[in-house]
Amino acid sequence: xxxITQSPKYxxxxxxxxxxxxxxxxLNHDAMxxxxxxxxxxxxxxxxSQIVNDFQKGDIAEGYSVSREKKESFPLTVTSAQKNxxxxxxxxxxxxxxxxxxxxxxxxxxxxx
Amino acid sequence: AQTVTQxxxxxxxxxxxxxxxxxxxxxxxxxxxxxxxxxxxxRQMILVIRQEAYKQQNATENRFSVNFQKAxxxxxxxxxxxxxxxxxxxxxxYRSPYYAGGTSxxxxxxxxxxxxxxxx
Numbered sequence: 259x260x261x262i263t264q265s266p267k268y269x270x271x272x273x274x275x276x277x278x279x280x281x282x283x284x285l286n287h288d289a290m291x292x293x294x295x296x297x298x299x300x301x302x303x304x305x306x307s308q309i310v311n312d313f314q315k316g317d318i319a320e321g322y323s324v325s326r327e328k329k330e331s332f333p334l335t336v337t338s339a340q341k342n343x344x345x346x347x348x349x350x351x352x353x354x355x356x357x358x359x360x361x362x363x364x365x366x367x368x369x370x371x
Numbered sequence: 372a373q374t375v376t377q378x379x380x381x382x383x384x385x386x387x388x389x390x391x392x393x394x395x396x397x398x399x400x401x402x403x404x405x406x407x408x409x410x411x412x413x414r415q416m417i418l419v420i421r422q423e424a425y426k427q428q429n430a431t432e433n434r435f436s437v438n439f440q441k442a443x444x445x446x447x448x449x450x451x452x453x454x455x456x457x458x459x460x461x462x463x464x465y466r467s468p469y470y471a472g473g474t475s476x477x478x479x480x481x482x483x484x485x486x487x488x489x490x491x
Contacts, residue, residue, distance in 0.1 A: 293481075302481075303478060350416075352477070359418045360416075360479055365415075
């Protein structure tokens with residue numbers, strides 16, 4: 259089945275540690291996105307990528323980094339510079355930057371201890 | 372920058388009744404796309420319905436329909452014959468079009484969400 263796979267579903271991190279969230283898609287989509295979801299604040303865009311080897315900062319990129327070395331993969335690293343990393347993270351993809359909707363993974367819950 | 376506002380943090384409806392969720396947005400673009408997504412307790416985001424701004428006809432998907440008022444920048448979702456499975460968080464979202472050489476890049480901007488409770 260085609261879809262988006264995020265891992266791990268749950269992740270605990272100590273303060274000062276970097277962690278990487280995985281996002282893989284087999285939909286052959288060009289564009290991929292990372293969103294952060296906090297209670298009462300909806301989804302906010304962290305980074306997005308329209309093509310391989312290219313990505314752009316979203317609205318809340320500070321303390322995060324990404325790479326797009328392969329079309330199907332868009333990992334997100336939450337660095338120690340992120341002041342409040344505890345959140346639910348959603349990865350999404352779309353056919354392109356046109357009219358198509360975004361397809362979402364099941365999300366990853368990161369908790370900083 | 373585009374903004375999306377959902378002014379109803381919570382709504383409730385009786386099973387089999389109709390409920391309308393509100394959404395307004397702010398943009399200077401003339402061509403764009405609007406979506407309603409549903410997020411049940413599993414937290415999986417599910418597309419409910421989409422609307423292209425250039426289309427005057429309101430989109431409909433079974434029990435779900437929208438009232439798209441472009442001049443007023445309003446995009447409400449109507450759920451008819453509400454079912455228990457409709458209980459979820461609903462997000463309104465705006466997608467910028469992509470223009471070659473521009474910076475819009477088809478970003479999707481979300482509202483804050485509306486929690487819908489369905490009473491049996």
